[in-house]
Amino acid sequence: MPMTITEKIFARAAGKKTVEPGDLVNAKIDMIMCHDVTTPPAISMLKQHDIDRVFDREKIAVTPDHFQPAKDIKSAELHKRLDTWAREKGIRYYYPIGKAGVCHALLPEQGHIRPGEVIVGGDSHTCTYGAFAAFSTGIGSTDLAAAIATGQLWFRVPESMKFTLNGRLPVGVYSKDVVLEAIRRIGTDGALYKAIEYVGPALKDMSMEARMTITNMAIEAGGKNAIIGFDETTRRYLLGRLKGKQDYTVFESDPDAKYCFEDTIDCDKLEPLVAYPHLPSNGRPISECAGEAMDQCYIGSCTNGRIEDYRIAASVMKGKQVRIRTLIVPATPTVWRQANDEGLLNIFYDAGCVISAPTCGACLGGFMGVLAAGEKCVSTTNRNFVGRMGHPTSEVYLCNPATAAASAVEGKLADPRKHL
Amino acid sequence: MSKAHVYKRDHVNTDEIIPARYLNTDDGAELATHCLEDLDTEFVKTVQPGDVIVAGDDFGCGSSREHAVWAIQGARVGAVIAHSFARIFYRNCIDNGFYPIELPGAVDKIHDGDEVEVDYKQGVIHNKTQNKNIPFKPLPDFALEIINDGGLLEHIKKC
Numbered sequence: 001m002p003m004t005i006t007e008k009i010f011a012r013a014a015g016k017k018t019v020e021p022g023d024l025v026n027a028k029i030d031m032i033m034c035h036d037v038t039t040p041p042a043i044s045m046l047k048q049h050d051i052d053r054v055f056d057r058e059k060i061a062v063t064p065d066h067f068q069p070a071k072d073i074k075s076a077e078l079h080k081r082l083d084t085w086a087r088e089k090g091i092r093y094y095y096p097i098g099k100a101g102v103c104h105a106l107l108p109e110q111g112h113i114r115p116g117e118v119i120v121g122g123d124s125h126t127c128t129y130g131a132f133a134a135f136s137t138g139i140g141s142t143d144l145a146a147a148i149a150t151g152q153l154w155f156r157v158p159e160s161m162k163f164t165l166n167g168r169l170p171v172g173v174y175s176k177d178v179v180l181e182a183i184r185r186i187g188t189d190g191a192l193y194k195a196i197e198y199v200g201p202a203l204k205d206m207s208m209e210a211r212m213t214i215t216n217m218a219i220e221a222g223g224k225n226a227i228i229g230f231d232e233t234t235r236r237y238l239l240g241r242l243k244g245k246q247d248y249t250v251f252e253s254d255p256d257a258k259y260c261f262e263d264t265i266d267c268d269k270l271e272p273l274v275a276y277p278h279l280p281s282n283g284r285p286i287s288e289c290a291g292e293a294m295d296q297c298y299i300g301s302c303t304n305g306r307i308e309d310y311r312i313a314a315s316v317m318k319g320k321q322v323r324i325r326t327l328i329v330p331a332t333p334t335v336w337r338q339a340n341d342e343g344l345l346n347i348f349y350d351a352g353c354v355i356s357a358p359t360c361g362a363c364l365g366g367f368m369g370v371l372a373a374g375e376k377c378v379s380t381t382n383r384n385f386v387g388r389m390g391h392p393t394s395e396v397y398l399c400n401p402a403t404a405a406a407s408a409v410e411g412k413l414a415d416p417r418k419h420l
Numbered sequence: 421m422s423k424a425h426v427y428k429r430d431h432v433n434t435d436e437i438i439p440a441r442y443l444n445t446d447d448g449a450e451l452a453t454h455c456l457e458d459l460d461t462e463f464v465k466t467v468q469p470g471d472v473i474v475a476g477d478d479f480g481c482g483s484s485r486e487h488a489v490w491a492i493q494g495a496r497v498g499a500v501i502a503h504s505f506a507r508i509f510y511r512n513c514i515d516n517g518f519y520p521i522e523l524p525g526a527v528d529k530i531h532d533g534d535e536v537e538v539d540y541k542q543g544v545i546h547n548k549t550q551n552k553n554i555p556f557k558p559l560p561d562f563a564l565e566i567i568n569d570g571g572l573l574e575h576i577k578k579c
């Protein structure tokens with residue numbers, strides 16, 4: 001029976017020859033991602049239920065990120081619970097402050113994501129790891145507790161949708177625009193319960209960082225997971241990076257595998273997009289919205305807080321001044337260090353930006369740049385729901401890092417192409 | 421008497437159900453004091469134990485924060501009835517032994533302030549105000565088992 005990559009991964013994880021969409025399977029979990037918001041409750045639940053065990057201390061990666069460094073006493077308590085547990089259980093891959101970073105940037109960067117595996121995390125953007133031809137999805141705290149204790153979870157095998165990415169991305173247009181276009185087309189629940197597979201020649205030119213921006217936002221279309229096939233770029237990224245087990249299984253979708261939806265995006269024809277409040281599906285071409293005044297610019301997050309994103313933003317800001325408050329929030333310590341070594345942080349400093357430690361921070365309205373009533377923020381993050389970055393009447397405009405940087409320089413939504 | 425709080429819209433998201441600024445705690449009673457705060461500031465002032473929330477498609481979309489379910493349970497809401505649910509929220513409900521009721525057209529069948537009673541066994545919502553019985557699709561058996569065990573962790577303890 002022909003199968004998609006997602007189906008093949010489930011078949012392997014469930015110890016079956018074949019599976020099909022709709023099947024309920026009990027899958028073995030290969031890696032679990034834990035952070036400071038959803039894991040402490042999971043730990044408490046396990047204690048309460050007297051199932052205080054860990055299925056495999058080598059298959060769990062832990063990092064505080066949402067409120068780190070602790071923003072207040074309560075978040076410090078969350079960190080303390082996480083820290084105590086990780087040390088008590090001897091969790092092998094624990095990234096305390098100093099090593100900690102935004103989870104979905106940190107795990108791939110530190111070599112915890114292997115193709116063909118089943119990865120879950122207590123965070124909706126866990127779908128990011130699908131860029132590595134792995135199945136990954138977000139779960140809540142109870143599922144997380146169950147996964148930590150048993151190393152297994154039930155899943156309904158999702159139907160797959162397919163987007164073919166043709167052509168090449170023009171100057172000033174990035175993978176963020178591709179995913180905003182996909183969500184614009186299918187809507188924020190267009191992929192509900194489904195897998196979104198991306199294929200096509202345009203992927204060839206995209207780095208792993210760029211691909212992760214695409215898979216990161218599967219949940220913004222309601223998707224269960226997103227997945228991109230393995231290729232030479234994947235292989236090179238993983239080389240010398242993987243921690244622990246070095247081998248992995250590469251699955252490919254069969255040519256006659258079934259998809260419940262197919263669409264094609266011609267990358268040549270894309271423009272930089274800006275997703276207007278309050279849904280990620282409200283994408284508008286920059287040519288139609290340039291000029292809208294902004295109060296803040298945020299460049300960071302698990303969507304666009306990697307080194308490539310800061311290179312892009314710096315190329316726009318070099319030698320210029322920002323007109324609105326602009327936050328540069330590198331997603332991991334390694335990204336911070338690299339941006340520093342490459343002189344990017346100096347460019348941002350000279351342009352008048354503020355540079356923060358790695359954190360989720362204002363991406364979820366936690367701290368480090370929350371918005372006042374009525375304020376507007378142009379942001380490289382993934383969500384622009386009501387109140388996402390602060391006051392319920394504040395607004396978030398999602399875009400690629402070049403558009404964000406150009407908008408910071410002009411103080412209003414701006415076309416990055418004239419700055420590149 | 422269980423009253424319906426109807427939100428005639430789709431995509432009521434987890435940021436609205438429990439804003440991230442309150443995620444520094446996982447205490448249900450505390451979360452409950454901010455339940456639906458960014459959607460309807462009146463909700464916590466008027467909600468009574470057993471009341472139901474009714475909404476359109478894709479209820480609970482966004483983050484995986486189970487805090488959204490805990491806030492609703494903490495506010496002692498009796499049920500959430502929606503046209504459809506976002507995947508992670510749906511799963512989180514079941515994991516907590518809270519039955520998510522999928523009912524296409526719910527916002528037209530139940531009006532704000534209607535008195536309703538849910539019969540989970542029969543799979544029927546009694547709309548007492550309109551004097552109507554509205555059937556809904558029961559959950560699959562494995563999900564019912566988890567709910568009847570009182571949530572996923574109780575369930576896996578048994579397995």
Ligand code: SF4
Nearest residue numbers: 102301302360363364
């Ligand atoms: S950066 Fe934002 S979207 Fe990503 S994990 Fe952190 S809070 Fe969530």
